[in-house]
Amino acid sequence: MSDFVLLSRDFAALGVSFGQVLLLHSSLSSLGHAEGGAGMVVSALRGVLGDDGTLVVPSGTSGNSDTSPLYRAAVAGMTPDEIAAYRSRMPAFDPASTPSDRMGRIAEHVRTLPGARRSAHPQTSFAAIGSRAAEITEGHARDCLLGERSPLARLYDAGALVLLLGVGYDTCTAFHLAEYRYTARPPRRSYRAVVDDGNGREWCEFEDVFVDARDFAALGAGFEAVSYTHLRAHETLRH
Numbered sequence: 001m002s003d004f005v006l007l008s009r010d011f012a013a014l015g016v017s018f019g020q021v022l023l024l025h026s027s028l029s030s031l032g033h034a035e036g037g038a039g040m041v042v043s044a045l046r047g048v049l050g051d052d053g054t055l056v057v058p059s060g061t062s063g064n065s066d067t068s069p070l071y072r073a074a075v076a077g078m079t080p081d082e083i084a085a086y087r088s089r090m091p092a093f094d095p096a097s098t099p100s101d102r103m104g105r106i107a108e109h110v111r112t113l114p115g116a117r118r119s120a121h122p123q124t125s126f127a128a129i130g131s132r133a134a135e136i137t138e139g140h141a142r143d144c145l146l147g148e149r150s151p152l153a154r155l156y157d158a159g160a161l162v163l164l165l166g167v168g169y170d171t172c173t174a175f176h177l178a179e180y181r182y183t184a185r186p187p188r189r190s191y192r193a194v195v196d197d198g199n200g201r202e203w204c205e206f207e208d209v210f211v212d213a214r215d216f217a218a219l220g221a222g223f224e225a226v227s228y229t230h231l232r233a234h235e236t237l238r239h
Contacts, residue, residue, distance in 0.1 A: 002035070003034050003035045003036065003040060004035075004036065004040055004043065004044050004047075007034070007040070007041060007044040007045075008044045008047055008048055011044060011045055011048045011163075012048055014163065015161065016045065016048045016049065016161065016163065017048065017049075018048070018049065018050040018052065018053060019049070019050060019052040019053050020049055020053050020054075020160070020161055021053070021054045021056065021130075021132055021136070021155060021158040021159070021160040021161070022045070022049060022053065022054070022055050022056065022160060022161050022162075022163055023056045023057075023155055023160050023161070023162045023163070023173075023174065024045070024055060024056065024057050024106070024107070024110075024163050024165060025057075025058065025104075025162070025163070025164050025165065025167050025171045025172060025173070026041070026057075026104050026106040026107065026163075026164075026165040026166055026167060027104055027106075027165070027166040027167045028041065028104060028105045028106050028166070029166075030165075030166025030167065031165070031166050037105070038105040038106045038108070038109035039109055041106055041165075042055070042106060042109050042110055042113070046129070046130070049130065051130075051131065052130075052131050053130050053131065054128055054129070054130030054131055054132040054133055054136060054158075055110060055128065055129050055130055056126055056127070056128040056133075056136055056151065056155060056160070057103065057106070057107035057110045057111070057126065057127050057128075058100070058103050058107060058124070058125075058126055058127075058173055059100040059103055059107055059108070059110075059111045059118055059125045059126055059127040060100060060101065060103060060121075060123060060124045060125055060126075061093055061098055061099075061100060061101045061122065061123060061125070062101050062102070062123065063090065063091060063101050064090055064091050064092060064093045064098070064122060064123075064193050064194045064195070065122070065123055065191065065192060065193040065194075066087065066090070066192050066193075067189075067190065067191045067192050067193075068123070070101075071090075074086065090194050091194065092194045092195055092196035092200075092201040092202075093122035093123075093193060093194065093195045093196065094196050095118045095119070095120045095125060096118075099111075100125075100127070106165070107127070110127050110128075110129055111127040113129050115129060115133075116128065116129045116133065117129070117133040117134050117136075117137045117138075118137060119136075119137040119138070119140035119150070119151050120140050120142075121140045121141075121142060121144075121145065121150070122142070122193040122194075122195045122204065123145060123191065123193055124145040124146055124150070124173075125140065126140075126150075126151040126152075128151070132158065135154060135158075136151050136154045136155060136158070137151055137154075142204065142206050143206040143207060143208050144208060145176075145191070145208050145209070145211055146173060146176035146177060146179075146180070146209075146211055147176075147177065147179075147180035147208070147209060148180060152173065152174065152176060152177045153177060155174070156174075156177060162174050168217055168220065169216050169217050169219060169220020169221070169223070170213060170216045170217040170220070171213075171216075172216055172220060173213075175213070175216050175219055175220075176211050176213070179209055179210075179211055179212070180209055186209045186210070187209070187210040188207055188208060188209055188210055189207070189208070189209075189210040190205060190206070190207050191205070191206055191207070191208060192204065192205045
C-alpha cells in the first residue's frame with residue numbers, strides 16, 4: 001500500500017473530513033521517510049478535505065524583524081558596525097515572494113502552490129489553499145499579529161480543526177488567540193519589521209499584544225488531561 005493511501009487513511013482516522021477548514025502545523029522530518037515528501041503529504045490532506053475544504057498553514061517570517069528572538073541571537077556579540085551591516089541585509093517582506101521562516105517544508109510547499117493565498121502580515125502571515133482561502137487570509141491587519149483581525153480569528157469563526165503533525169503543542173499558534181481574548185487589557189509591546197509596500201525597502205513599527213508561546217507545551221498537556229478526564233467520565237456514564 002502506498003504512502004499516499006496510508007496517509008489518507010490516517011488523516012481520515014484522525015478526524016479530517018470533506019469540506020473542513022484545517023490549520024496544519026507540521027514537521028516533515030518527524031514523519032520519517034515519506035515517498036513524495038511534502039508534496040505527497042499535502043496532496044493526501046487535500047484529497048481527504050476535498051474541493052470544498054481549505055488547508056491553512058503558518059507562513060510567518062522573523063528574519064525581517066529586529067524585535068524577534070532570531071535577530072537578537074544573530075547580532076549577539078556583534079560590533080555596532082557589524083550590526084548595521086547585518087540590518088542592511090535583512091530582507092524586506094513581500095507576501096508574494098518571501099519564503100516562510102522555520103515553518104517547515106510542508107508549510108512552505110502550501111505557500112508556493114498555484115492558487116494559494118497568503119495574508120499580508122510581515123511577521124505572522126498564514127497561507128491557505130482551497131475554497132475559503134481568500135476569506136481566511138484577507139484583512140490581516142499589520143497591528144494584529146494573531147488576534148481579531150488575523151486569520152486565527154477567521155479560523156475560529158470557521159470552526160477549523162487544528163492538526164499537529166509531527167510537532168507538539170509548543171507550535172500551536174491557535175493558543176495565541178486566547179492571549180487577545182482572556183482579558184480586556186492584555187500586555188502590549190512594540191514590533192518592527194522591514195517591508196516593501198511598493199515603495200522600496202523600509203522599516204515599519206507597530207504596537208500589539210505581547211505574544212508569548214513559552215507555556216504552550218504545558219497548556220497542551222493540561223488540555224489533554226482535561227479532555228481525557230471528560231472522556232472517561234462520559235464513558236462511565238454511558239456504562
